[in-house]
Amino acid sequence: MARADIGIDLGTANVLVYVDGKGIVLEEPSVVAIEKRTNSVLAVGEEARKMIGRTPGNIVAIRPLRDGVISDYDVTEKMLNYFVNKVVDKKGFGRFFMPRIMVCVPTGVTEVEKRAVEEATRQAGAREVYIIEEPIAAAIGAGVDISKPNGSMVIDIGGGTADIAVISLGGAVVSESIKVGGDRFDEAIVRYMRKQHNLLIGERSAEKIKVEIGTAYKRKEEKSMKISGRNLVTGLPLSITINSSEMLEALDECAEQIVLTTLAVLEKTPPELAADISDAGIIMTGGGSLLYGLNTRIEERTGIKVIVANEPMSCVAKGTGSALGSLDMLETGGTFKRR
Incomplete structure (x- = not known):
């Protein structure tokens, strides 16, 4: 076998x-697409994701x-x-x-x-x-030898959570998890568009904005993009142009929560391990680590170099x-x- x-x-x-x-x-x-009457699975994964926000009444696309x-x-x-x-x-x-x-x-x-x-x-x-x-898992996937008595710090930002830990001798010495990740970034963008532009957009549109012009630190060059949604005043479809400065404002609170949690973990870290982290730097993994400028923002606030791992989205797997x-x-x- x-x-x-x-x-x-x-x-x-x-x-x-x-x-x-x-x-x-x-x-x-x-994502899983379910037929509500029979409770049968119609699609899973990418095929089901395409159905989000587009299904008839008898089909529901669920993120379990x-x-x-x-x-x-x-x-x-x-x-x-x-x-x-x-x-x-x-x-x-x-x-x-x-x-x-x-x-x-x-x-x-x-x-x-x-x-x-x-x-x-x-x-x-x-x-x-x-x-x-x-x-x-993220530390192992990023190539860190966690079996040694050295302090390594990892910030893993996934879709649902940001997990921050100081690791030594195969275990987490100090760790925190907050419910801030890619989904919260998307929700923050949806709220901003509703509040500032009276425009209702879906989560797939919010994710596209995050990837293309999202930022946690002021960009050297402003970026902009066109986005379409439903005007909440007229109820009609509407397209507008938004820029990266607006996204910095939209994502500021989420980014700040990650920074503050990182600082809190560092404050609880034993001094010997803190010295190791100061020398080796902080490793970022997960899809959320790709948000423009987030590593720079953390580096500026902690005074410790922050390295985004190679292929950060696959480190945990x-x-x-x-x-x-x-x-x-x-x-x-x-x-x-x-x-």
């Missing part, structure tokens, strides 16, 4: 699957994870089952192959929430399930898969318990 370990970055926005020896084999949005944790258990189980089977079939492991699966969760989730993730993963076909916290080769070290560091 073929054997391979699987790591799953079960994100609020996207699910990434890493297979031992193969790398990232799947990356799709965490909110703020990094399961908000709809049954739909999450169906989504995991679909993705695991897709990977197993694509890689030719055979129908009865049951892999070991490591799944990451945000820092500070409850035991009940961890067990919900574990049970959904078992139902999806896992032989053994392990849970790892996101910043630990890579680290989650790689962690299965270091179970003893991670258990010693208190990162997880065997279940």
Whole structure:
């Protein structure tokens, strides 16, 4: 029987699957389209994401994870089952192959929430399930040797949460998780457009604005783009041009929360580890780390260099898969318990 370990970055926005020896084999949005009358799954992943905001009354596009944790258990189980089977079939492991699966969760989730993730993963076909916290997985995926007695600081900004941790000897010494991530950035843009321009836009439009002209630090060159939505006064479609300075204002509160949490973690860090971080710098991972100027803003406020990891969106998935080769070290560091 073929054997391979699987790591799953079960994100609020996207699910990434890493297979031992193969790398990232799947990356799709965490969205499921359900037919309400029969409760049957019509589409999962990218196909379902295209339906958000565009479905008729009998179909609903659901994002079963909110703020990094399961908000709809049954739909999450169906989504995991679909993705695991897709990977197993694509890689030719055979129908009865049951892999070991490591799944990451945000820092500070409850035991009940961890067990919900574990049970959904078992139902999806896992032989053994392990849970790892996101910043630990992100550090491993970014190439940090977390087994050493050196302090490493990671800021992982996903779709639902920002997880900030100081890691040493395989475990988190100090950590914080806040419910600020890509989704909150999008919501902030939607609110700003409604308040400042009386324009209602959808989450996909907000995400496009964030990627193209979003910023957490004043840009050297102003950028602008045209955006369409519904005028809240007339009720008619409307297109306007917005600029990056407006997005700095829209995203300021979210960016500041991440900065303040980073400062709070540093204040709690033991001095020896703080010295290590000062020398090595802070590593940023996750899709949120790609927001223009966020690394510069954190660097300016902390006085410590901030490095955005290579391929930041896949760090957690890579680290989650790689962690299965270091179970003893991670258990010693208190990162997880065997279940």
